[in-house]
Amino acid sequence: MADAVASWHTNEFPELRSAPPWVMQEMIAAQPELAAPILADGSPTVAAIAEDIASALDAGRPVTVVGCGTSEHGAHGVAALIAAAVALKHRALVRARPAFTAALDPAPGFCLAVSHDGGTRATELAVAAARDAGARTAAITHDPAGSVATAAELVLVTPNHDESWCHTVAYTSALLAGAAIAALLGGSIVARPAAAHDLLRAATAVEADAAPIAERLADRRVVLCAGAGLDHVTARELALKIAEGARQPTIALELETVLHGQLAGHEAADGLILVAVDDRADRDRLARRAAHVARAAAAIGLPVAALLSSEHDAALPSELTPAGRLVVDLPDPTDLDRGLATLLAGAGALQTLTLQLAHARGTNPDLIRREQAPYRAAAAAGESSSDW
Known part of the structure; x- marks a missing residue:
């Protein structure tokens, strides 16, 4: 095992542990502390994103939230929170889409990308296509220097990096960021950091x-x-x-x-x-x-x-x-x-x-099976080319 690890395990991978506690467990435990820094952020970026969303909706243009994998699921949650915050006549204009589909068929208005690690090519392409279609763009990400953030005009940076590839922090960070944006769009959205903290603590216990x-x-x-x-x-x-x-x-x-x-x-x-x-x-x-x-x-x-x-x-x-x-x-x-x-x-x-x-x-969740050669090959087959 040691020889096999030496040949492929680099700093790009999560920490490789031989037994629990897995890194995922530590990430789950860290989530309640995300509530205060994200919900109580009060940053100009949150306000700017909310303003752009309101402007797009007032003009009758769609608001599209995009992502891949866990970030796509986070995008669906973010879209639902934004839709609930805006006027009833605007709710049908807010939707979540898989990033690749959005890249193939971009819409004007506003595009909000969710990409925790910030380098997902399909999400980068969706942001670029939206800009080319005349949309304003923003990203929710942990990496302000990643390709998704570079493609976007506004970047909302979440505080904690998810150290496991079985993402948990990535998902809740997106949801909390979406709630912070939604709270500025509608007075009915209440998101008190202490209540979110206590709920996450109870739900993970x-x-x-x-x-x-x-x-x-x-x-x-x-x-x-x-x-x-x-x-x-x-x-x-x-x-x-x-x-x-x-x-x-x-x-x-x-x-x-x-x-x-x-x-x-x-x-x-x-x-x-x-x-x-x-x-x-x-x-x-x-x-x-x-x-x-x-x-x-x-x-x-x-x-x-x-x-x-x-x-x-x-x-x-x-x-x-x-x-x-x-x-x-x-x-x-x-x-x-x-x-x-x-x-x-x-x-x-x-x-x-x-x-x-x-x-x-008896599985290690952190590497999503990429400690095994066929699954590393599968990942490389899907991720190594930029010809699309």
Whole structure:
């Protein structure tokens, strides 16, 4: 192993450890401290981004948030927070898009890129294409010298670098930055740093409940992750984390989509994780539909687990989640916007569950399997060329 490491492990890789605690665990633990510096930033860059967004919307032009991987999921969260903050007539103009798609079909107006490490080529191309189309551009990144930041006109720098490639800090940093921007766009968006700090601390402190869920799901052939609305953003990030960190095949679906043909491809060897944290509107209806999905999965033998707010925990019968549930109490909406709370609670819970799955399956999440030669080759095949 030492010889193999010497031949490929450079400073570009995360620290290579032989056993827990993994770097990812330290990154998860560091997240509550992000709330104050990002939400209480008060920087002119946050104000300038908010002003440009408002100007684009007032002119009837779209606001596009782009990213790749975890940053794409962060972009969906950021877009949702911005849309909730602006006037109803403008909400349809705010959307998240995969960076490569946005690069192929750029829109005028305003383009906000999310790229934690700041060097993702597809995101750089999306920003450049947006500028060529007449859009104003900005980036949320940790690296102000990266290619994405260089391509953008405004750069909002997040404080902590994610030292694991199974990104956690990258995701919550984007969400918090999006909330800081949204708070300047609408008076209804409340994002008190102390409330965000306490929520992240509580949501990442669910190891005792996550460990038995991980044990029950560790041998599953495929893990389905499903949620509606903002919970679909969380489900997508959960699926990516499990694939990266626990090296387990996953699929992320919108809650209703599970019931429209998808279950035909699954069997008792698989598992399902329901995400139901968002309780802002029609909570009872959502809980009923989540129950229908759980019963459908159980009918073909899938063990079902869930990430829930305390309100959804009370509404969803306990017998429908035999594989267990993680429950997070959301703060009062006068202290923290419900949309942001939904995303942060989901982030902490999904990351903790992923870490426990990595423990149960005996994997190192930090290098997303690139300590193995075929996976380094796969990364090189996708990342080494700039001919596109």
